[in-house]
Amino acid sequence: MPTIVFLPGYASDMAGAKADAIGTWAARRSQAYVRFDYSGCGRSEGEFAHGTLGKWTADADAAIDAVAPGPIVLVGSSMGGWIALLLALARPAQVLALVGVAPAPDFTRALVDTLTSDERAHLARAGGFERPSPYSDTPTLYTRSFIDEASHHLLLDRPIAYHGPVRLIHGQRDPDVPWQLSLELAQRLASGDVQVALVKDGDHRLSRPCDLALLTATLEALLSRCTAD
Amino acid sequence: MHRRLTLPPPSGGGAPKRQRGPGRAGFLAALPLLLAAAPARPSEDGPRYRECVLATRTAPAHAAELAAAWRLEGGGLPAGHCLALALTAQGQPAAARAELEAAARAAEAAHDPLTASLWGQAGNAALLALDPAHAHAHLTSALLAGTAAAPGERAGWMLDRARASVALGQNAPARADLDAALALTPGDPLARLLSAALANRDGDLPRARADIAQAQRLSPTDPEIAAEAARIAKP
Numbered sequence: 191m192p193t194i195v196f197l198p199g200y201a202s203d204m205a206g207a208k209a210d211a212i213g214t215w216a217a218r219r220s221q222a223y224v225r226f227d228y229s230g231c232g233r234s235e236g237e238f239a240h241g242t243l244g245k246w247t248a249d250a251d252a253a254i255d256a257v258a259p260g261p262i263v264l265v266g267s268s269m270g271g272w273i274a275l276l277l278a279l280a281r282p283a284q285v286l287a288l289v290g291v292a293p294a295p296d297f298t299r300a301l302v303d304t305l306t307s308d309e310r311a312h313l314a315r316a317g318g319f320e321r322p323s324p325y326s327d328t329p330t331l332y333t334r335s336f337i338d339e340a341s342h343h344l345l346l347d348r349p350i351a352y353h354g355p356v357r358l359i360h361g362q363r364d365p366d367v368p369w370q371l372s373l374e375l376a377q378r379l380a381s382g383d384v385q386v387a388l389v390k391d392g393d394h395r396l397s398r399p400c401d402l403a404l405l406t407a408t409l410e411a412l413l414s415r416c417t418a419d
Numbered sequence: 420m421h422r423r424l425t426l427p428p429p430s431g432g433g434a435p436k437r438q439r440g441p442g443r444a445g446f447l448a449a450l451p452l453l454l455a456a457a458p459a460r461p462s463e464d465g466p467r468y469r470e471c472v473l474a475t476r477t478a479p480a481h482a483a484e485l486a487a488a489w490r491l492e493g494g495g496l497p498a499g500h501c502l503a504l505a506l507t508a509q510g511q512p513a514a515a516r517a518e519l520e521a522a523a524r525a526a527e528a529a530h531d532p533l534t535a536s537l538w539g540q541a542g543n544a545a546l547l548a549l550d551p552a553h554a555h556a557h558l559t560s561a562l563l564a565g566t567a568a569a570p571g572e573r574a575g576w577m578l579d580r581a582r583a584s585v586a587l588g589q590n591a592p593a594r595a596d597l598d599a600a601l602a603l604t605p606g607d608p609l610a611r612l613l614s615a616a617l618a619n620r621d622g623d624l625p626r627a628r629a630d631i632a633q634a635q636r637l638s639p640t641d642p643e644i645a646a647e648a649a650r651i652a653k654p
Contacts, residue, residue: 244470244473244474244481244485245466245470247470247473248466248469248470248473249466251469251473252466252469276473276477279476279477280473280476280477342474342478342480342481343477343478343481
């Protein structure tokens, strides 16, 4: 049986509702499950401001090597979906399947396009800017080094050569990552086994009980498919 | 233990595929992509090396920049190794070979236990670069430096040196290397396949038939082996 690996989103951590829900579900079916925090996030040491997509992908790669060296199914939330795709490209034989929850590959591109003049000035002068977060009391920091480094990992400008099953779940009331991005991602993926579930009244977090039930049901179906093959 | 990393094909796409077998155009046409064996010490298999190696698979040009910058900062062996992986991923095996040769020489001077593995990778890169003379020299260095290496690793260098020898028109030393490799790893279908192909070239049909039959037993679904079996069976 593969191990499920949860990849949190930007400035998020492994203690969120989705990570917890997968934990409960995994424990009930004795399913191996790994969650972790990127450096500078949650309970991991390091400076959040020093984080880059490349570093956090390497963190995930190290965690997988350390505790889940066998077959894995990646579940990526928001930016974690981007990291999941990078890992799937880097270790295609090991990544049996991939689930994206409001996946946000290339999200820095939209971020840069929507910068206010104030944010742009901060980015140039101070190397970063903060935006109020609807999900936290503290604002979210975006650094120039993160945005610059992420530009080397953009995926949506070409076919994505992953051939395993992919399930994408996206809320159509997602104010942060438009649901159309999941359709674009589905189109870019080389795999023929790609399914997109759109939740009409779903937000970015997709953490209501009905959303979490959809997530675990998706995993359940995927796993029975993986073991049937 | 060495953490082995296999590279995706330079064109990208699909699972990393170990190309092999003599193929249509002879021993040098299709080659194993074995550039691997990350530096083993904790200080060298650190987060920066990991980040760089990951990038060689998804963003090789970025990886080459990371490695080059890191080397300027004194990144040493792991930086040079990542640069070689990045160059290979970008379809520049000749440049990768030069990097790996430099890394192997530096390792040798420092009596580093990775010396033999780096020579072996330099030889493999030379084969990819269609440079059998360098390949032969580097693989000989690997075999000399790595007398205590694992049998599978030594056999791999012998198989690669056999390919180099055949490309240089020297079938007799190639036969010696293949026989030595078979003695170390008798159950390796690739060694049997290469042995069968060389025997066929040398006109030793009984040997070719015996080896290819053994290869088919060891790996019944391998298309390269099936293709060579068909060539040998041809009247």
